Amino acid sequence: MPRLNAMTIDVEDYFQVSAFAPYIRREDWPHLPCRIEQNMETILSLLDQHGAHATFFTLGWIAERYPDLVRSILAGGHELASHGYDHYRANEQSPQEFRADIRHSKHLLEDLGGQRIRGYRAPSFSIGARNLWALDILHEEGYDYSSSIYPIQHDHYGMPDCPRFRFHPRGHTGILEIPPTTAKLAGRHLPAAGGGYFRLMPYPLSRWLLQRINRVEGESCMFYFHPWEIDPHQPRPAGVNLKSRFRHYVNLARMKGKISTLLRDFHWDRVDRVFLQDAS
Secondary structure (H helix, E strand, O other), rough: OOOOOEEEEEEHHHHOHHHHHHOHHHHHHOOOOOOEEEEEHHHHHHHHHHHOOOEEEEEEHHHHHHHHHHHHHHHHOOOEEEEOOOOOOHHHOOHHHOOOOOHHHHHHHHHOOOOOOOOOEEEEOOOOOHOOOHHHHHHOOOOOOOOOOOOOOOOOOOOOOOOOOOOOOOOOOOOOEOOOOOEOOEEEEEOOEEHHHHHHHHHHHHHHHHHHHHHHOOOOEEEOOOOOHHHHOOOOOOOOOOHHHHHHOHHHHHHHHHHHHHHHOEEEEOOOEEEEOOOO
16 A cells, blocks of 8 residues: 655745745735735645645634635645744744744634644744754643754755654654655755755656655655745745745746646645654
């Protein structure tokens, strides 16, 4: 039987990405044209067409303004999880600020969805070696798992020395960490789990990497993408530097088709059903 993998979506709009923080003020967010509703409708439809389920790491800021999105996620049989309230990076928050953020977003999502929130993903995978205390706070606040540490070397995030597959960073009584999937080639961890890397790489290479992890290493994959990644017609803020423009906009027009093919080629389900059933 083919191995089951976890599909995840970080529910945020195009103007909320960390790379655009120097160019778009938070106080302007409520006045910008939102694209989240139409993009989420497309994603939910794609999942339904392929009989797949997913986990949606959702910003409290989005859920508060678009409660029908929360209802649509749950009505489709998907898992609702937290992405924090308004996309502040965990490594830019004090422990007190982080606790308030994850507590507020958890309670907000639970009130809207009527279900306990078990999972959390830090914006921009911003938990690493210098702020592992965040995992203790997540556990104390009632989260069962995190997907916030990316085991790669990157200029904005990453903890390349951490385990590639699920582990308990703070001991077996602490929270479970489930990193985005990487492939180990020539001694290096190569991103194989989505985002800009998936948009940039030829699809056959992405498929080969995921198949290798499933078949050779015998592990389930943790894949992720964002609603804005299937939206080539999103507004484009002025003044964004060349590197951020490339990372954000590369191959947006191809992403919907690649996601559809990915949903066809692999078996996908929610994080809690893929990774938590035997986590004890």
